[in-house]
Amino acid sequence: MTISTVVPAVPATAAPPATARNRRGNRRNSTLATVLLLLGALYCLFPVLWVLIASTKSSGELFSTFTLAPSTHLFDNIGDLFAYRDGLYWRWMANTVLYAGVGSAVSTLISAMAGFALAKYDFPGKKFVFNVILAGVLVPGVILAIPQYLLLAKVGLTNTYWSVLLPSMISPYGIYLSRIFAAATIPTEVLEAARIDGAGDWRTFGRVVLPMMKSGLVTVFLFQFVAIWNNFMLPYIMLGDDHLFPITVGLSGLLNQGASQPAMYITVVTGALISIIPLVALFLSLQRYWRVDLGAGAVKA
């Protein structure tokens, strides 16, 4: 179990301050390493760079001018996108924020509670519950989506916000991570002390456990947030009303329309650009929470 609170996960004795920037020592730079890493970065940035440029083109220019030649139509395109069916695009963005935000917040709380119980209590059935949840991590979503749809149809919940929100609230992987994080960050003595002070289990959980697990829970939250934001199959199956669509299903539908109305393509491209801005911003600002060592089963934050 390796949990480190310092940002570079290095034992304090390892490096003198002079090598703080480079824990492997100040050795010569390698041209090959630099070139390979820059090629990797270029490959990953290229489609993003393209969509930035393409969304400045007019509908005709998209297919006629050089791929990376910018133009001047960005604001026209954004205007067209927002005008599309009275701002349906905004609705899709708001829906996505709702699904990902509410779904992952609730999921994180539920995972924290379950993870804490599995890590810090002894009770009959604990081993069984943990093994079942572990098996849940390996269950492919494919077997779930269609029976989930059919079951929700029986209770009349398909084609509602709930049909996407409820299945998103359970994350076996989130529970698995939370259990590891609770086991590593919550000393049993602290729980004993709170108990002796007369705090009940729920009070202890809210006042002591949650704050101590905070940075690990941010990671659990981000995991689930990205998973819901990126999910396509679940909302695609559950929803029929395009006012409930998240951005992935909405844009995929717009692309389909492009086959008969090629003018739609530039709107799709502009929509793709705007849709990735919030998540990219979230990523860049919370990068330090992405320290997940799946192998050691540890969350390092």
Add this chain to the structure above:
Amino acid sequence: MSALPTSSRTPRTATRRGGRAAAPYSFLAPALILFVAFLAAPIVYAGYLSLRRVKVSGLGLGAGARTEIWAGLSNYSRSLADPDFMPSVYRIGAYGLIVVPTMLGLALLMALLLDAGRTRVGTFSRTAIFLPYAVPAVISSLLWGFLYLPRVSPFTDLVQGLGFTPPDVLSGSWVLWAVANIAVWGGTGFNMIVIYTALRAIPTDLFEAARLDGASDRQIAWRIKIPIVLPSLIMTFVFSLIATLQVFAEPMTLKPLSNTISSTWTPLMKVYRDAFVRNDIYSAAATSVIIAVATFAVSFGFLKLVGNRAFNQED
């Protein structure tokens, strides 16, 4: 918080044991209820549906004309005999053989290069390579889909300039590579971060000694770093495998741009078509069960094969 020694437990605590015994169950309750409702119940229901079929009596009109009856394993044999099924399985197998080694190989290479710390572009490259993880598969398929169109692709001019005819990557056998590229683009960064995090946790003195003995960066990577991060590699492998067998969003998004991608291009697309286009939920359920059992067997079998080094480490 007063830190009383644990031995000072008073009889009063004992009287509260009834409440204490229930506490873990109340913490687990919401997770278990949702687990049963949205994981366990659908699995059981899929298994049940896969053994049922509709019997049509008379002309199939009116109430009671269509009744559900037990079908034995006929849905499974029908599913396996479907001429679209095995090709989609082979396709996904070939796709997995391209995606998983390429993606994890690149992720490991980039993580080792970052960890070796012999470059000034580390932070920039790490952020750039991780960025595609923030792009949903639908959006990345859309971006690459446009870049694959000969009229948009920057490579068309380049290849033509060299005197070749550029291939249409959205047709023929190229499509498999086109979809694989999207998965590699989207997945390398996340796996790189996972491996990099594991590499950063290796205490420096483990390989400083080797370096003093004259070991090269490459030898240190192969002999020391890779064996230590093996559990991370196993986990990234298993998760990549599960994701690969479920590929759906990428080919569904590329479909309007390509004539080669059929509605049964992957097994999951076939499940979707059977359930929602043909309204044959029984066959769709049988196919889902086959895919799920195969995925579970492959991932679980692999974990057993490597001695379950990844999960359950602390027990």
